[in-house]
Amino acid sequence: MKSLSQISISSFCKLAALATFVVIATGASASAQTARIQTSSLDHLSSKAAESVDLDLDESLMRLASKVFSSKDPDEARVKQLVSTLKGIHVRILEFEKEGEYVAADLEGIRSQLRGTGWTKIVNVRSKKESNVDVYLMTSGGQVLGLAMLAADAKEIAVVNILGNIDLEKLSELEGHFGIPDVGIDKPRRRN
C-alpha cells in the first residue's frame, strides 16, 4: 500500500507531465498558426527571371527603420503608425522577358500554403488580359495575424506577405503617397 507522500509525488509528476504536454502542444499550435509564407518554391525561377526583387523585413529592422520616420511629416507619421503593428514584410517579385517562362504548377507551392488552416481568401481576381490576384487574410479571435497576396500574369509573379495586425484601409490609403501610384480606388465614405 502506497503512503500518502508517495501518492502525492506520483500525482504531482503526472500533473507536471500533463502541463508540459499542454505547453508544448500550445507552442506547436501557435507556430502552425504563423502567417509567414515560404517562397523557396520559386527559387528555381530566379535564374530565368529578367528582374528579381526580394525584400525581407523582420520586426527588428522595421522597428529600427521606423525610428527615422519623421513624426512631423503626416505621410511618414501615417506609415509609422501602420508599421507599428506589423511584425514583418516579405516581398518577392519575379519579372520575365517572355511569356511562358513559368507554369501554373510553379505557384502551387505558394497556393498550397495559402490553402492551409487559418487563411481566408478575401479577394480573387481572374483576368485573361491582366494579372490574376489573390488576397488572403489570416485572422484569429477577430485580430488580423497576416496578409498574403499572390499576383501573377504572363510575365510576372509577385508574392507579398505581411505579418502582424495590418490595417487594410491604411495600406490602401498609401496610394498616391511616396511615389505609390494612385489607381483610382473608390474609397467608402466615412459616415460622421
Add this chain to the structure above:
Amino acid sequence: MKNELKNVAADYLWDQTGEPDPELKELERVMGSLGYQPRPLALPASCENQAARNFRPLLAIAATIVLAVGAAALWLEFKRESAQVAKTDAKTAASVDSDRAAATIPDDVLGDAPGAGASDVRDDRDDRDGLTGLIHDNHPKPGRLIAARRNRSSQAGRVEATQREPAAGLTAPLLAASELRAAEAGKAQLMQALRVASAKFNVALRKAQGANNRNLIHNQHKIG
C-alpha cells in the same frame, strides 16, 4: 566546667548572649569579611552579552540606512553617466550629420529613398499596377538614372533633412552612425515593400470593384 563552657558558647552561638569563647571570637573576626554586605548587584558576564544583543536592531537599522544611501548614490551616478552618454551621442550624431552633408549618398539608398523623384512617380502612374516601375526603381535604366541623378541634389536635401531632424530637435531616439545608416536603408526597403503591397492590394480592390459594378449594370434590369 566543660558543660558550663559549652552552655556559655551555645548561648552565644544561639542568640549572642553570654560570654563568647575566644576561639569563636577569632573565627568571627576572620570570617566576618565574608558575611553579607549590602552593595549593588554585580551582573555576570553572560547577562552583559544579552544587554549588548539589544543593540542589534539598531545596528540593522543603521546598516539599512547605509545600504539605502549607497544605492541612492549609485543610482544618481548611473543617471549622471546616462545623461553624459546621451549628450555625447547627440554631439556624435550632429557631427555625423555635418559630415554626411558633404558626403555622397550611396546610389542604392537614393534610388530606394521615399519619394524617389517626380520622374519615378510619373512612370509608376503610367504602369497599370505600378510594379514595372518598382522593379525598375531597383535597377534604374540609363534614361531614368539620368533623371534620378538630376533630382539627386533635391533628394539628398530631403534625406539629409530627415537625418538631421532627430539630432537637431532631439525628438527621435538617438542612433549611432552605423545604426542610422541601417535605419535609412531599412526605411527605403520598407517603403518599397509598402509600395508593392499597396499597389497590388489596390489593383485587386480596383478589379473587384469593377467586377461588382459590372454585375450591378448587368443586373439592373432585374433590380428595376
